[in-house]
Structures are given as C-alpha cells and as structure tokens.
C-alpha cells in the first residue's frame with residue numbers, strides 16, 4: 001500500500017528511479033542495501049525514488065485478470081513509465097521473478113528489444129558477479145558497491161534524456177562509469193562440447209569490468225531515515241553495517257572475496273547512526289551487521305556504549321553471525337543486560353580436517369568452550385550452521401556434524417543451564433570468484449542421501465535439524481556458474497509458470513524439468529568440475545582478487561594448509577588493495593569503557609495520567625490492519641519520545657489501547673485510543689508530538705485527559721454511524737431497497753473466520769438507515785458496514801469492492817467527564833479526496 005514513514009512522495013518531474021526487489025515485500029524491506037540506495041536517491045531533489053516488490057501469486061492473478069500493470073508503492077507509477085528500473089540481484093532463485101515483474105509491466109524481456117522508450121533496466125548485488133545468466137535481459141549491471149555509482153548512473157541517464165539521443169549513446173556513456181558492465185558489448189563463443197571458448201569484447205577500450213569500491217565507509221551514505229514498514233518484516237529493526245568485507249578467507253564463501261578488503265566504520269559513527277536511526281524510526285532493536293561481526297575491532301566497547309545508552313529504554317542489540325571464539329565474557333555480560341536474541345555459531349564442517357580444507361580455522365576445543373560460555377551467559381538456544389557437499393568431503397565428515405552438535409548440546413548441561421541446539425545444514429554450491437569455483441557440485445541424489453542420514457541420526461540425539469531442499473540447491477548451482485545460454489531456460493521456465501523458486505511451496509520441480517528439456521539444457525553440465533584452463537563465463541568480471549591467488553588457495557585447500565587473515569598483519573597477496581584508496585580500514589583497539597556513558601535511571605514521574613484521543617484513518621491508511629496500526633503507534637510513540645508508561649515483564653509494551661478494531665478497507669473519522677503517560681505531559685503535548693510523526697492519512701484530531709478510573713472505551717461504546725457511498729450503477733432505487741430491508745423481521749448473518757463461526761441478526765443490529773444521494777447512512781450495533789450494505793442491496797460483499805466505506809461517528813453510552821479537549825491541526829493530505837462531510841465526534845472527549 002505504500003505511504004510508509006521515510007518514503008518520498010510528491011516529487012514531480014525529474015528522473016524516475018525505481019528500485020525493484022524480486023521477492024516479496026517482507027523480505028525486500030529487510031534488505032539493508034535497498035534502504036541504502038533509496039536513501040542516497042532520496043537525497044537528490046531531481047530524482048524520484050520509488051520501490052516495487054514481486055507480487056505474490058494472488059496479486060499477480062488479480063493484475064492479469066484486470067489487465068493492470070505492476071506499479072510502484074510510492075506513486076503508483078507503472079514500471080514501464082520509469083526512467084530507470086534497478087533490480088537487486090540477491091539470490092539466483094529469484095531470477096524468474098525478475099522476468100515476471102517485467103512481464104507484468106509490459107516491458108520486453110530482452111534488452112535488444114527495448115528502445116529508448118522503455119526504462120533502462122539495470123542490476124546490481126552479489127549475483128551480479130556472475131551476471132551472465134541474465135546478460136540478455138539487462139541493459140547495464142553494476143559490479144560492486146553502489147552508493148556512489150547509483151548517482152553517476154542517474155546523472156548519466158538524466159543528461160542523456162535531456163539530449164534526446166538513442167539508446168546506443170546511453171550505453172556507450174554508461175560503460176565509462178567505473179564498475180558498470182554492459183552485457184551487449186561482449187559476445188561469447190562456445191566450443192564443441194558447449195564450454196565457453198572465448199568471451200569477445202566488442203570494443204577494444206572495454207575489455208572487461210572492474211568492480212566498484214567505496215573506499216571508506218566513514219563518509220559513505222547511511223540511511224538514518226529509512227523506510228519504516230507498517231507490517232512485520234523478516235528483519236524489523238534498525239540495521240547498521242559496522243563493517244564491509246571479510247578477509248578470513250573461508251574458501252567456500254563468495255562474500256569473503258567479492259567484498260574485500262575489510263572497511264570498518266568507526267564506533268563513534270556507529271553510535272551516531274544508531275542514535276539518529278532510533279529517533280527517526282521508533283524501533284527498539286538494532287542489529288550490528290557485518291560478514292563477521294565478532295571481528296569488528298572495537299566490538300565490546302561499542303556494545304558497552306550502546307547498552308549504557310539504550311538498555312534502560314529496553315532497546316536491544318542483536319549480533320548476527322558471531323565467529324567461534326569472538327564472544328568475550330565482557331561482551332556476553334553487556335548483551336545480557338537486555339533481552340537475548342539468538343546465538344549462532346558456524347563451524348560449517350563436521351571435522352577438523354574439512355574445516356582446514358575450507359580455511360575455517362575452528363578447533364573442536366574452541367567451539368565447545370565457546371558454546372559453554374554462551375550457555376553460561378544465559379542463552380537457551382544455539383544455532384549451528386553446517387554445509388554438506390564441500391570439496392573432499394567423506395561420510396566421516398558428515399558423521400562429524402552429528403558428533404560435534406551433540407557435544408555442543410552437552411555443554412549446556414555442563415554449564416548447569418541446559419539448552420537446545422538447532423542444526424542447520426545447507427548444501428554447498430560452488431560460487432564464482434572463490435577458490436572452489438572450479439569444483440563440482442554434488443548431485444541432488446547425494447544431497448538427499450546425506451540429508452536423510454543426518455536427519456535420522458540427529459533425531460536419535462534429540463537434535464532439531466533444518467535443511468534446504470535438494471532441488472533448490474541444484475537449481476541455484478546451475479545459475480551460480482551459468483552462462484548466457486541460460487536466458488532461454490529462464491524464459492521457458494517463466495512461460496511454464498515458475499515463480500518464487502526459492503520458496504519451497506512455489507518451487508515446481510516438474511515445471512523446471514520440463515523447462516530444462518524444452519530449452520535443451522542439461523543441469524549436470526553446470527554442476528561439473530571446471531578445467532583449470534577453461535574460460536569461465538565470468539572471466540571478464542574482475543572482482544579485484546587475482547586468479548593466481550584463487551588457484552593458490554585451491555592448492556592450499558587440497559593440502560589442508562591454512563591461510564591467515566590479513567587483518568592480523570601480513571598481506572597474503574589477494575590483489576584487491578591498491579594500498580592507497582583501496583586498503584584495509586580497521587579501528588584501533590580502545591579500552592573497554594571508551595564509549596561508556598553514565599547510566600541515568602529512567603526518570604518516570606510517579607504519577608501517570610490517561611489521555612483519550614480521537615484520530616482519523618483516511619485514504620490508503622484504510623488498508624492498515626489492526627495489528628499494523630498497533631505497530632505504527634508503537635513506532636510513532638518511540639519517534640515522538642512520548643513519556644509513555646510501559647507494561648512490566650520480559651518484553652514491555654507501551655500502555656495504550658484502542659476502542660475497537662476497524663475492518664480493513666474502512667476509513668474512519670472516529671477512532672479512539674487511550675494513552676497512559678507520565679503526569680505533566682499534557683493532552684496538547686501528546687497531540688502535537690504524535691501528529692508531527694504520523695504518516696499522511698493518520699491524524700489525531702482531538703485529545704483530552706480523562707480520569708484514571710474512567711471506564712474503558714470498549715465498555716462505553718454502543719453504536720457506530722457509517723456511510724457507504726456506492727458506485728453509480730449500484731445506487732439504483734435506494735429508498736425502495738431501504739424500505740424493503742426495514743420491513744424485514746430478520747436478516748441472519750453468518751461469518752466464519754479461522755474455524756470460528758459468528759452468527760447474529762443484521763436487522764436487529766440496525767438502528768437507523770437513510771439514503772443520502774448515492775450513499776447509505778446507517779447507525780448499527782454489531783456488524784460491518786459492507787455486510788449491512790450487501791444485505792440491503794442483495795449483493796455479495798465482494799461486489800461492493802468499489803464502494804467507499806466510512807465510519808463517521810461512535811455513539812457512546814456515557815460521556816466521560818474530562819477537561820476541555822484540545823484540537824489537532826488540519827489533516828495532512830491523505831492522498832485521496834476528503835469526505836463530503838466529516839462528523840462531529842468530539843462529544844465523547
């Protein structure tokens with residue numbers, strides 16, 4: 001529905017830059033990269049940034065049924081009308097969604113078929129490091145960091161637009177931007193057995209593309225006013241990237257190679273970002289993100305600083321991806337000051353031998369010691385991550401996963417606290433730009449056998465296992481090391497109906513098998529071992545790490561020889577750094593209490609007051625569910641720094657309550673809430689503070705202090721006045737229909753929801769009914785306005801989808817005795833026409 005806090009609306013003209021995430025909103029909104037780019041674009045007045053996500057199949061079906069186009073959330077812009085359509089390429093199994101989003105927008109799949117009248121389709125993200133399976137679809141693909149390059153691309157398109165030149169001129173100019181790959185400037189030849197024989201640059205001055213670097217994160221843009229979703233997303237919190245890159249050198253990990261070198265943000269800057277982002281979002285949790293958070297130079301002093309500032313406000317810090325050995329006792333002590341988030345350890349392989357092969361220098365002794373420390377510090381569950389199918393793996397290594405997981409669980413008992421262990425097992429997919437890029441991927445059958453073995457044995461040890469389904473890993477492996485010929489396979493798979501392939505419930509193995517057959521592609525061809533002298537489809541994409549280094553690392557893997565982390569001192573010669581701009585940027589260690597602040601106990605006033613408010617919920621906000629509305633107010637209270645009272649307990653909640661839940665789709669001028677705040681904070685303060693931070697469409701109209709003993713809203717609420725404005729074609733003979741309905745003795749209503757049946761009589765719940773022009777106005781007890789209107793008109797509720805439903809007034813049984821109410825400023829533009837007449841519901845205040 002759009003309209004979230006942090007979005008940009010109302011920018012006319014300029015350059016329309018749509019950021020597209022080829023998966024659902026809940027996942028896309030959890031992705032920090034997209035928030036960063038949105039923030040960068042938002043800062044430029046001549047750019048209109050907008051977002052679009054992949055529609056879920058029910059929405060897709062509706063769009064196809066109505067012949068509608070996929071549009072942006074901000075302005076409802078059809079994607080075809082954008083100047084730039086930028087897809088983030090996070091996961092190979094969302095490729096069919098990209099095609100689907102183009103298809104739903106009437107944009108031809110193939111770049112060669114799109115002239116200057118279509119948006120420029122660009123991509124970026126980790127999968128861009130082997131862009132070849134998507135080469136035919138994209139006009140340009142950014143390789144590497146996007147903060148600066150995205151603006152250069154926007155400027156280039158803007159200039160070109162003004163000059164009215166053709167698309168070839170634009171592509172020429174874009175190719176001059178560092179990190180931008182133009183697939184159509186290369187052609188690929190294949191040998192007799194189908195391997196890449198040669199990647200031929202079509203322009204002598206453009207032989208390949210080197211990855212784009214942001215050399216210093218300290219000055220890089222950070223979105224401290226991110227878009228705050230209404231609904232619960234996968235990662236629903238402030239996320240701060242504390243460092244980028246990892247040089248530990250785990251040989252399977254693509255991120256460890258394509259994001260080098262390590263660039264840390266200073267703790268001072270992180271604290272600044274967290275402070276601003278908490279204030280702007282109202283979130284109560286911050287996640288410190290990095291490929292290996294535990295390696296961040298000043299982690300413990302930083303956490304101490306964060307905890308000192310926010311623990312009393314019940315704000316939490318979460319630390320994903322902790323490395324074995326990185327949880328110091330001081331850190332555990334700091335993090336336990338607030339609620340605990342899960343603790344994850346990633347041994348990756350079950351034996352010390354195999355961990356040496358992959359350069360994951362973790363000994364069993366260290367792992368177990370760490371696990372015991374984590375359980376002792378109060379965590380109840382440890383998640384362990386492993387992979388199967390790693391190069392040189394034997395069944396002994398697989399057995400090792402069981403043995404070591406059981407031992408980790410035993411550490412809970414030894415720590416005296418007990419504790420659970422969840423085992424997560426994924427299948428190794430060889431990725432480009434890693435020392436294992438030449439290695440074969442194990443077959444689907446072998447994955448299934450090993451998973452079955454692990455599941456059975458782990459169950460015997462009472463350990464819970466999670467795994468990724470084998471066919472998904474198999475498909476991921478095809479695209480991860482695929483070439484240009486796979487575009488035909490993707491088009492065919494999309495034609496057969498493949499969508500959301502990363503979602504097990506949508507992945508369709510039969511359709512994919514059919515697509516492979518129709519496209520004449522053998523998946524095993526892409527899983528095979530690559531010869532060391534064989535050109536690889538991504539050879540013209542330079543991520544900065546030298547091929548010789550990868551080959552040497554491959555040799556070291558076979559020999560089980562470790563390669564040290566260069567952050568500890570010595571450069572191991574991967575080739576990424578120029579030691580001028582591109583170099584390791586690490587924080588100097590600082591004493592534990594460097595960022596400590598004096599902890600001020602919360603100064604809550606002894607006395608509380610209760611404030612009752614009436615608010616409006618108009619325009620697109622009518623689509624907020626009750627739960628989402630609740631989250632919206634929790635965040636708004638946080639942003640506005642209302643001295644709200646909190647409930648007691650493990651996860652305290654702000655004390656406010658709603659009169660009732662309004663049905664989704666109904667606009668309202670008469671929603672009521674009670675807040676409990678510190679004495680001294682007036683109704684006017686509350687009104688002003690909240691109205692300063694609520695999204696357009698939600699506005700507090702009036703507020704008044706009420707007695708702490710006043711009955712709750714739900715107790716005194718009796719009836720509601722609604723207006724249902726009908727489309728012209730439905731508003732025929734309203735007086736006749738009203739008379740017929742009023743003449744009825746009874747009009748039974750039966751509602752079924754989540755297995756519960758509710759029955760009541762609409763006629764008995766109706767107190768007043770009149771026709772005003774095209775509208776039905778009614779005063780009712782129980783029941784939804786759409787249910788009454790459907791019964792009066794003799795239609796289904798679905799047929800009323802174009803009717804406007806408004807709640808005008810609540811009639812209360814008694815009026816609480818209160819101080820004189822205060823009124824809010826006029827409504828912000830809710831983006832839709834105001835109602836013909838509002839109502840006066842102020843009496844209850």
Ligand code: SF4
Nearest residue numbers: 566571572573574577
């Ligand atoms: S060039 Fe040397 S210092 Fe830079 S990331 Fe590579 S190994 Fe580390």
